Amino acid sequence: MTDAHERVYCPVCQANFMFVDGWRDGDTVVCPVCGQRLTLRAKDGSWVGDRVDPMTEEEIRDRVENFAKFRGYRFTDVKDEVIEGLVGKQKRFGDFYCPCRMLHMPDYQCPCRPTRGGDVERSGRCHCGLFWK
Amino acid sequence: MEEKIKVYALSTCPYCKRTKRFLDEHKLAYDCTDVDLLDDDKQDAVLEEIESITGRRSFPVVIIGKEIIVGHDEERLRRALGL
Numbered sequence: 001m002t003d004a005h006e007r008v009y010c011p012v013c014q015a016n017f018m019f020v021d022g023w024r025d026g027d028t029v030v031c032p033v034c035g036q037r038l039t040l041r042a043k044d045g046s047w048v049g050d051r052v053d054p055m056t057e058e059e060i061r062d063r064v065e066n067f068a069k070f071r072g073y074r075f076t077d078v079k080d081e082v083i084e085g086l087v088g089k090q091k092r093f094g095d096f097y098c099p100c101r102m103l104h105m106p107d108y109q110c111p112c113r114p115t116r117g118g119d120v121e122r123s124g125r126c127h128c129g130l131f132w133k
Numbered sequence: 134m135e136e137k138i139k140v141y142a143l144s145t146c147p148y149c150k151r152t153k154r155f156l157d158e159h160k161l162a163y164d165c166t167d168v169d170l171l172d173d174d175k176q177d178a179v180l181e182e183i184e185s186i187t188g189r190r191s192f193p194v195v196i197i198g199k200e201i202i203v204g205h206d207e208e209r210l211r212r213a214l215g216l
Contacts, residue, residue: 081147088145092169099145102169102180102190129148 008047011038012063012109013116019047028052034111035066060086060096060110064130067111073120073131082130086110100128136198138163138214144170148172148205149193155207159216168192 006019013034023029027040031049037059038049055057061083068075085099093104098112107113115126125132138156142149144167168179177215184190187203195202200213210216 078147081150085143085145085147092145100143100148100192102176104141128146 006047008038008049010034010036010038010049011051013111014106030066032070033116034109035063035068037062037066052114053094053105055090057083057087060090060119063096064110068131071120071131073133075130076132078129083127085128098128139196140165141179141192141194141196142167143192146192152193152195152205152210155205155210159214161214 006117007016008029008031010031012125013031013036015031015033017032023040025040025042028037029049030037031039033034036044036049037052039052041048041050051059053062056061064083067073082099086096089095089097089104095104096110097104098108098110101108101112110128111126111131115131120126120131120133138161140152140156140163142150142153142165149167153163153165155198166179168176168183172180185195186196186201187194189203191203193203193205195210195213197213202208202209202213
């Protein structure tokens with residue numbers, strides 16, 4: 001019996017989440033931390049997830065839907081405008097960074113680190129007003 | 134009341150768009166800088182200016198005379214503009 005649980009690296013939120021027994025190379029899974037859909041790939045004895053539909057509007061819509069579902073958050077009528085802003089960020093700055101901030105680094109990839117860390121519980125909403133409690 | 138209106142915004146921010154829409158709907162002239170569309174060197178200078186005025190880097194920022202409004206706040210805009 002080994003105590004080293006297998007993990008999968010998520011390139012979006014950079015978390016290493018738990019590998020579930022039965023998963024196989026090529027399977028599509030959802031990162032339980034940020035909601036990103038990933039294709040499993042064995043690499044150098046560990047697992048990485050490749051983004052499904054990378055850099056598309058479908059990708060970010062799927063990710064935020066999954067994240068909201070995990071956390072029990074809701075959206076408001078500003079949702080489509082925030083998505084439009086996220087797509088604008090991807091086009092100009094290379095990835096889906098918070099549309100209401102000027103921070104273009106992995107921690108501010110939507111859902112951003114403050115949001116993953118409980119900002120919505122504390123403030124009732126995330127900084128950009130996409131996720132609401 | 135003829136105070137100049139200055140807006141600092143991000144082109145991707147929905148609340149910035151709402152603030153601009155509000156001013157447009159009231160047919161008010163304003164000078165707007167979309168900070169994310171500036172060249173890198175200018176962008177840093179403007180971000181520092183915004184931080185020195187408001188104490189943070191949140192958007193939109195609307196400056197009407199001595200009044201500084203951070204975030205989309207129609208009530209405060211109405212009051213500041215005498216609408």
